Amino acid sequence: MSVVQQRTNVMLVGLAALALTAACDNTVPAWQLDNDRIIAVRATPPGLLAGERARLDVLVTAQGVGPQVISPQLAIAVPSDAAMVEVPEALRAAVAPEGGGWRVTAPSEPELAQLRGSLGLSADAPVPLRVGVRVELGGAPFDAVKTVMLGEARANPALGAVTVGGAAPADGLIVPVEEDVELRVEVAETEEVLWLTSVGELSDQDDPVATLRRPKDSEDPVDGHVSVVVRDGEGGVTWGFWTASVAP
Amino acid sequence: MLKQLCVASVASLLLPGAVGAQPTEPAPQAPPAATATPAATATATGRVVEAGTGRPIAGATIVIDGTEHRAVSDADGRFSLAAPDGVTLVVSAVDYEIALAQVAGATAEISLVRIGAGPGEIIEVAGEAPIAAPGATTIARDDIAAVPGTGNDLLASVDILPGVTSPAAGPASFNGLIIRGSSPQDSKILVDGFEIPFLYHIGLRSILPTESIDALEYLPGGFDVSYGRASSGIVAVTTRGGDPKFGAQGELSVIDGGLLAHGTVGEDGQFLVAVRRSTIDFVLPALIPEDADLNLATVPRYWDLQTRYDRPLGGGWRLAVTTIGSDDTAELYADDEMDLDRRFFGRTRFLRGIVDARWRRGEWSASVAASSIGTQVKFEAGRSQFFDLTALQSGLRSELTRTMPTALGLRDVVARVGVEGNYDRNDFSLAVGEVPDEGQPMDPNADPDEIRQRFSGVIGVADVGLWASTAASLGRARLTTGVRVDAFTRIREVAVQPRAELSVAVRDDLKVRLAAGSYRRPPEYQDELLDRDIDPERATQVVLGGELEPLEGLKVQLSAYYTDRSRLLTRVDDGQYANLGRGTTYGGEVLAILRRGGLSAWLSYSRARSTRVDRPGAESRLFDYDQPHDLNVAASWKLGRWQIGARFRYSSGQPFTPISSSVFDSDRDNYVPIFGKVNSERASGHHQADVRVERSWNVGRVVLSAFLDVQNVYLNQDVVGYGYSFDYSERFAFESIPILPSIGLRGEL
Numbered sequence: 003m004s005v006v007q008q009r010t011n012v013m014l015v016g017l018a019a020l021a022l023t024a025a026c027d028n029t030v031p032a033w034q035l036d037n038d039r040i041i042a043v044r045a046t047p048p049g050l051l052a053g054e055r056a057r058l059d060v061l062v063t064a065q066g067v068g069p070q071v072i073s074p075q076l077a078i079a080v081p082s083d084a085a086m087v088e089v090p091e092a093l094r095a096a097v098a099p100e101g102g103g104w105r106v107t108a109p110s111e112p113e114l115a116q117l118r119g120s121l122g123l124s125a126d127a128p129v130p131l132r133v134g135v136r137v138e139l140g141g142a143p144f145d146a147v148k149t150v151m152l153g154e155a156r157a158n159p160a161l162g163a164v165t166v167g168g169a170a171p172a173d174g175l176i177v178p179v180e181e182d183v184e185l186r187v188e189v190a191e192t193e194e195v196l197w198l199t200s201v202g203e204l205s206d207q208d209d210p211v212a213t214l215r216r217p218k219d220s221e222d223p224v225d226g227h228v229s230v231v232v233r234d235g236e237g238g239v240t241w242g243f244w245t246a247s248v249a250p
Numbered sequence: 251m252l253k254q255l256c257v258a259s260v261a262s263l264l265l266p267g268a269v270g271a272q273p274t275e276p277a278p279q280a281p282p283a284a285t286a287t288p289a290a291t292a293t294a295t296g297r298v299v300e301a302g303t304g305r306p307i308a309g310a311t312i313v314i315d316g317t318e319h320r321a322v323s324d325a326d327g328r329f330s331l332a333a334p335d336g337v338t339l340v341v342s343a344v345d346y347e348i349a350l351a352q353v354a355g356a357t358a359e360i361s362l363v364r365i366g367a368g369p370g371e372i373i374e375v376a377g378e379a380p381i382a383a384p385g386a387t388t389i390a391r392d393d394i395a396a397v398p399g400t401g402n403d404l405l406a407s408v409d410i411l412p413g414v415t416s417p418a419a420g421p422a423s424f425n426g427l428i429i430r431g432s433s434p435q436d437s438k439i440l441v442d443g444f445e446i447p448f449l450y451h452i453g454l455r456s457i458l459p460t461e462s463i464d465a466l467e468y469l470p471g472g473f474d475v476s477y478g479r480a481s482s483g484i485v486a487v488t489t490r491g492g493d494p495k496f497g498a499q500g501e502l503s504v505i506d507g508g509l510l511a512h513g514t515v516g517e518d519g520q521f522l523v524a525v526r527r528s529t530i531d532f533v534l535p536a537l538i539p540e541d542a543d544l545n546l547a548t549v550p551r552y553w554d555l556q557t558r559y560d561r562p563l564g565g566g567w568r569l570a571v572t573t574i575g576s577d578d579t580a581e582l583y584a585d586d587e588m589d590l591d592r593r594f595f596g597r598t599r600f601l602r603g604i605v606d607a608r609w610r611r612g613e614w615s616a617s618v619a620a621s622s623i624g625t626q627v628k629f630e631a632g633r634s635q636f637f638d639l640t641a642l643q644s645g646l647r648s649e650l651t652r653t654m655p656t657a658l659g660l661r662d663v664v665a666r667v668g669v670e671g672n673y674d675r676n677d678f679s680l681a682v683g684e685v686p687d688e689g690q691p692m693d694p695n696a697d698p699d700e701i702r703q704r705f706s707g708v709i710g711v712a713d714v715g716l717w718a719s720t721a722a723s724l725g726r727a728r729l730t731t732g733v734r735v736d737a738f739t740r741i742r743e744v745a746v747q748p749r750a751e752l753s754v755a756v757r758d759d760l761k762v763r764l765a766a767g768s769y770r771r772p773p774e775y776q777d778e779l780l781d782r783d784i785d786p787e788r789a790t791q792v793v794l795g796g797e798l799e800p801l802e803g804l805k806v807q808l809s810a811y812y813t814d815r816s817r818l819l820t821r822v823d824d825g826q827y828a829n830l831g832r833g834t835t836y837g838g839e840v841l842a843i844l845r846r847g848g849l850s851a852w853l854s855y856s857r858a859r860s861t862r863v864d865r866p867g868a869e870s871r872l873f874d875y876d877q878p879h880d881l882n883v884a885a886s887w888k889l890g891r892w893q894i895g896a897r898f899r900y901s902s903g904q905p906f907t908p909i910s911s912s913v914f915d916s917d918r919d920n921y922v923p924i925f926g927k928v929n930s931e932r933a934s935g936h937h938q939a940d941v942r943v944e945r946s947w948n949v950g951r952v953v954l955s956a957f958l959d960v961q962n963v964y965l966n967q968d969v970v971g972y973g974y975s976f977d978y979s980e981r982f983a984f985e986s987i988p989i990l991p992s993i994g995l996r997g998e999l
Contacts, residue, residue, distance in 0.1 A: 146914035
């Protein structure tokens with residue numbers, strides 16, 4: 003019976019949490035661009051054969067500035083899971099600064115084979131390298147992790163056709179007040195989408211077709227951005243962003 | 251606590267089986283074994299009146315059989331006498347036949363026995379049974395109507411008692427009880443001796459309406475060997491038997507409505523039927539703001555049902571057949587567009603049946619009870635998480651007691667042996683996310699589609715418990731010793747748990763008690779059932795208590811306790827459990843109850859600290875349910891047809907683990923929280939005032955009552971927990987309900 007009691011507890015807590023969250027959550031939504039944070043970390047390419055190199059860059063957004071692509075201030079190999087007590091030396095050495103930014107270099111094939119053995123991976127499996135990156139926004143540090151696959155070639159996806167209000171976007175988008183604006187991006191079935199903006203409110207922001215609406219009494223900036231990020235589920239990522247203004 | 255006296259004539263004692271068989275004198279209903287208390291000296295009070303006329307008999311002599319202890323009834327026929335549970339009283343008066351009465355049980359039942367063919371005397375005796383453990387309390391049904399803020403809900407009133415964490419402390423206490431800082435699973439809620447799976451309908455109401463409850467016994471610790479499988483406290487509820495007089499009542503409020511009827515069946519059977527349904531599901535939709543991102547597809551809705559049938563069987567036996575049922579359903583979307591990802595569905599229902607037979611003859615009494623319960627729990631969260639359980643539990647419980655006025659030079663000797671066995675068959679199918687262990691912080695923004703545990707199968711659990719105890723008095727001291735042996739067959743563990751209590755009546759109005767014992771809680775929560783290589787959690791409790799009656803109508807209980815917990819279950823790195831934890835809980839409690847004229851007043855305060863070390867060498871931390879302060883002050887006045895009451899309560903906020911920062915996982919587009927020290931912060935304290943006003947009228951044969959019960963009248967909103975923004979950069983508070991009024995109407999026939 004005690005299992006029942008416990009499960010009922012969990013159920014009630016879940017119910018209460020959902021209801022309370024719905025009623026109490028007035029925090030900044032995940033689609034809001036007018037704040038400081040990391041939106042995505044990109045390794046180009048996200049999968050490397052032995053000896054190949056990848057460049058790291060970060061899509062961030064900052065309050066009053068909007069989205070921009072920058073290099074991380076710091077990058078370091080970190081444990082890939084809780085069971086990994088110490089990062090193997092071959093992985094630590096794979097992340098290094100270069101030309102004001104950071105790059106990842108895949109170890110040699112013998113080193114990869116050794117890593118596969120020590121990590122319990124099969125002979126042809128890619129070796130995951132988890133990279134921790136840090137950027138500074140508004141004087142505060144922001145951390146993120148990104149996994150680069152070593153021993154297997156991968157590429158970032160290309161951004162599919164995007165339309166905003168039925169037209170291809172360009173800087174200088176005009177967002178009407180109290181009207182729905184359709185945001186659409188063509189993606190593969192396995193790809194995941196996130197729309198963001200600072201000039202209105204979004205619904206279905208996780209779907210390929212989202213809706214942007216600028217309420218009449220909104221206190222958000224009248225000049226900002228619309229952005230879309232597409233992830234392929236295998237470490238690949240791409241994005242696009244455009245300046246936008248609220249119609250006078 | 252009122253004590254029940256079984257009354258029997260000399261003739262009935264000489265004729266075996268005659269006690270329960272007298273057609274005009276229904277035997278009193280005996281309390282279930284689970285609420286029977288070990289014998290100890292208490293004050294029995296009663297009244298001797300002439301049969302037929304009801305005229306009081308002054309000068310009647312009441313003697314404890316086999317002793318020189320006696321009392322004489324006053325001009326109103328009343329008497330009081332220090333009389334331990336189980337002894338026989340010999341009642342005699344000039345011109346009347348002798349009658350015998352036996353101090354037998356725990357609850358208020360007045361029994362009438364006619365002696366001989368002609369008019370004899372009727373003996374009405376009500377006594378106050380000893381409290382079952384230091385710091386324990388019994389609440390009778392009539393007591394609770396006076397406590398504001400409980401909505402006339404007896405089980406909900408438990409939180410006014412010292413040591414019980416207030417439900418305002420957080421949603422985790424919606425179900426089960428948090429007693430003396432321990433987890434809900436460390437305590438048990440028993441109805442007529444058997445465990446029930448949950449106590450509350452959606453956190454609003456208990457599953458048993460007050461009118462179907464006879465009494466509630468609260469044992470926060472130091473309980474005797476007849477209770478097992480719990481390492482903290484016990485709440486034992488006794489259901490109400492039928493009544494020879496037909497009666498019916500109905501109640502309707504904004505929370506729920508119910509009907510109850512009782513009366514006779516055949517010549518000597520009695521019944522009680524109660525049914526209740528929520529009404530809040532009709533009210534709630536109108537209260538949700540239009541802009542709330544919430545859609546209640548099925549508004550929280552509940553039913554409950556109780557039936558009880560009592561009758562004598564002859565040969566000194568009496569039978570009670572009880573059923574208890576409950577059904578709760580809710581479905582909501584935390585999204586006004588009914589997004590399936592934000593859906594939550596839950597249904598819990600159970601039906602328990604209990605057949606209970608009791609026997610008493612002279613020094614001997616026995617009880618045998620069998621029970622089965624069928625339970626279904628189903629919940630679904632989002633598109634991926636679900637839990638589906640169908641469980642069937644059957645149990646048997648029996649106890650044999652011998653009560654002797656003297657033995658081996660000792661007084662009031664009571665010897666008991668008992669046995670109980672349970673078999674649970676749980677048919678599970680589940681796919682759930684992370685379910686946190688004690689002290690483990692839960693990611694409030696966890697992906698609902700992330701499944702951490704899947705299981706499908708049947709788990710059977712069989713447990714057997716045996717116990718024996720003796721109690722005896724010498725001078726002003728009474729010693730109770732006993733041992734309980736539990737066999738937890740699934741984990742192949744036998745637990746021997748010795749327990750003892752020494753009680754000394756320092757003065758007539760002051761008693762000091764010291765109890766100590768060993769307790770075990772078998773592993774059976776969450777996924778503990780899947781691991782057969784772990785041991786029960788252990789607790790060693792020491793409780794020192796005092797009971798004082800400084801003024802007429804005023805009772806004060808003080809207690810101090812220390813609980814050492816060991817072999818606590820801790821999740822180790824490979825995800826398995828290990829008995830590595832230790833913990834301690836200590837504190838002090840005071841409970842004062844004043845009843846004078848139409849005034850009833852309660853004061854309870856508890857001070858506690860509950861800490862735990864998860865594994866050797868780890869840092870000590872607070873238990874999840876540590877509550878340093880808990881204060882309740884309540885008073886109620888009955889002024890003619892009006893009854894007015896008020897209550898104030900304050901309790902410390904619940905500890906929680908803060909989230910200090912987060913790391914963004916770019917590949918999964920989510921944030922991983924970085925937790926601070928476990929339970930290193932505490933929500934703000936909770937305080938509120940409640941009022942209750944009730945007025946009654948006579949409308950023909952019907953007594954009508956209208957009541958208004960308002961919780962949190964000064965609209966105080968305290969933080970009961972925190973939520974976080976998607977990236978954990980912002981924290982927002984979950985606040986307590988600003989005000990909860992309940993207005994209703996009750997009719998009684």
